[in-house]
Amino acid sequence: MGLYSAGLRTFVLPLLLKRDNRQKALRYYRFFERSQYWPRDMLVEYQWAKIRELLDYSYKNSRYYRNLFARLGTKPEEIRNIDDFAGLPILTRDHLFEHRLDILSSEYDLANVQEVLTGGTTGQQAILHRSYDSYNIKAGLAWRHESWMGRRPCDKMAFFWPAHVDLYDAGSWKTQFKRRYLEREVMYYSGTFAPEIMRRFYDDVTRFRPSYFKVFPNALFGFAQFLTEHKLKPLKLKGILSTGEPLFENQRRLFEELFQCRVFDMYGSREVGNTSSECEAHEGLHIAMETSYVEFVRDGKAVAPGEEGEILITDLTNFAFPMIRYRINDYGIPLDKRCSCGRQLSLMSPGIGRLFDDIWRPDGVKLSGNLLGYHLTTDHEIHIGQMQIIQESLTDFKILITDRPEPNQKSFEFIRKKMATILGDRIKVDIEVVREIPREKSGKMRYVVSKIASSRT
Numbered sequence: 001m002g003l004y005s006a007g008l009r010t011f012v013l014p015l016l017l018k019r020d021n022r023q024k025a026l027r028y029y030r031f032f033e034r035s036q037y038w039p040r041d042m043l044v045e046y047q048w049a050k051i052r053e054l055l056d057y058s059y060k061n062s063r064y065y066r067n068l069f070a071r072l073g074t075k076p077e078e079i080r081n082i083d084d085f086a087g088l089p090i091l092t093r094d095h096l097f098e099h100r101l102d103i104l105s106s107e108y109d110l111a112n113v114q115e116v117l118t119g120g121t122t123g124q125q126a127i128l129h130r131s132y133d134s135y136n137i138k139a140g141l142a143w144r145h146e147s148w149m150g151r152r153p154c155d156k157m158a159f160f161w162p163a164h165v166d167l168y169d170a171g172s173w174k175t176q177f178k179r180r181y182l183e184r185e186v187m188y189y190s191g192t193f194a195p196e197i198m199r200r201f202y203d204d205v206t207r208f209r210p211s212y213f214k215v216f217p218n219a220l221f222g223f224a225q226f227l228t229e230h231k232l233k234p235l236k237l238k239g240i241l242s243t244g245e246p247l248f249e250n251q252r253r254l255f256e257e258l259f260q261c262r263v264f265d266m267y268g269s270r271e272v273g274n275t276s277s278e279c280e281a282h283e284g285l286h287i288a289m290e291t292s293y294v295e296f297v298r299d300g301k302a303v304a305p306g307e308e309g310e311i312l313i314t315d316l317t318n319f320a321f322p323m324i325r326y327r328i329n330d331y332g333i334p335l336d337k338r339c340s341c342g343r344q345l346s347l348m349s350p351g352i353g354r355l356f357d358d359i360w361r362p363d364g365v366k367l368s369g370n371l372l373g374y375h376l377t378t379d380h381e382i383h384i385g386q387m388q389i390i391q392e393s394l395t396d397f398k399i400l401i402t403d404r405p406e407p408n409q410k411s412f413e414f415i416r417k418k419m420a421t422i423l424g425d426r427i428k429v430d431i432e433v434v435r436e437i438p439r440e441k442s443g444k445m446r447y448v449v450s451k452i453a454s455s456r457t
């Protein structure tokens with residue numbers, strides 16, 4: 001088995017990549033295998049040199065950034081250190097809507113860049129562009145992150161993916177053959193948990209016999225529930241990479257128990273690809289400092305280590321469409337410690353901001369919605385399937401819970417009691433058992449939705 005993978009990796013993969021003009025991806029992978037063990041100073045120096053290069057390049061080649069610098073009355077050479085850099089304006093999705101073609105470097109045109117949609121959970125998605133070189137760099141980086149759970153290119157891996165946009169297996173039989181038998185990756189689209197579909201997945205995935213899964217945790221959660229309910233024997237895996245949504249501790253526990261392997265959390269996005277991932281030490285997610293500069297801010301200022309802030313990403317690979325201090329609408333926590341694995345790449349922990357609206361107590365006090373998500377999912381005795389909490393008014397809450405596992409009286413009481421502890425006993429909680437929780441267009445699931453949020457912020 002291992003030998004077959006090694007053979008494919010050594011002889012077949014380079015040819016496949018070459019045919020698609022993507023052979024550089026392997027070179028980047030080998031680079032990242034080395035750079036992950038660079039000393040901290042060297043990583044910081046490399047990162048700063050890339051930031052400088054990107055600033056100079058953007059000023060010369062992107063009309064948007066040239067205008068921006070002119071408006072600020074400054075030039076890239078006046079950005080002398082990371083503090084100066086932190087004074088540059090934030091790039092938002094609105095800017096992508098309004099200035100997309102101005103942001104695009106004059107060295108590229110729409111025919112030689114990829115088109116990417118932003119990953120937003122709410123509202124309309126914006127278009128951005130990515131150079132093929134950036135795409136190859138990100139592919140090399142993805143292999144490095146997979147290698148932290150033990151997977152090397154061409155080791156069998158199954159995807160449980162709910163997002164329509166990311167589903168690219170619907171290609172010709174040739175594409176499907178190439179992916180399944182040569183790259184050895186199979187895609188399971190699990191946006192819906194209908195038993196007949198889950199059964200088909202199960203039959204196929206047991207035939208394919210992957211060693212690794214790459215999943216949206218809610219998608220795998222649905223599959224895991226199906227296996228448990230139907231008393232089907234779970235596959236024995238070597239590692240699960242979880243991405244796309246926050247991974248909750250109860251999900252991590254369930255997956256590790258069921259599939260008898262460790263779960264590795266990874267943070268990435270459509271806009272900039274992989275950003276950070278857990279290594280085998282599981283002490284936080286290592287930021288890929290070679291490809292991105294990540295900031296965590298609140299009210300425009302950097303947060304202290306350990307505090308949750310809004311994530312700003314500067315993509316150091318995509319010169320075709322410079323994204324400098326891009327507000328990705330995600331939250332994260334910078335960690336001020338070194339990992340015991342020996343890698344000096346800085347650590348973060350993913351926040352869960354965006355899938356949780358803020359909520360209000362009846363007395364008008366605002367609370368972070370993830371407080372509810374946290375308190376309602378961490379009791380070992382209470383088994384609740386998927387859940388969505390909707391605040392209809394200051395005092396009225398509706399909670400949707402899926403019907404598998406069948407929620408019992410004890411779960412209902414637990415939820416009501418917790419809600420009253422957090423929000424006071426003036427609130428009314430209406431619990432509704434449903435087949436499925438509706439997802440956002442992106443395939444993500446929002447846990448806490450406030451219908452009064454927009455009118456009060």
Ligand SMILES: [Zn+2]
Pocket residue numbers: 279280281282283286339340341342343
């Ligand atoms: Zn580590």
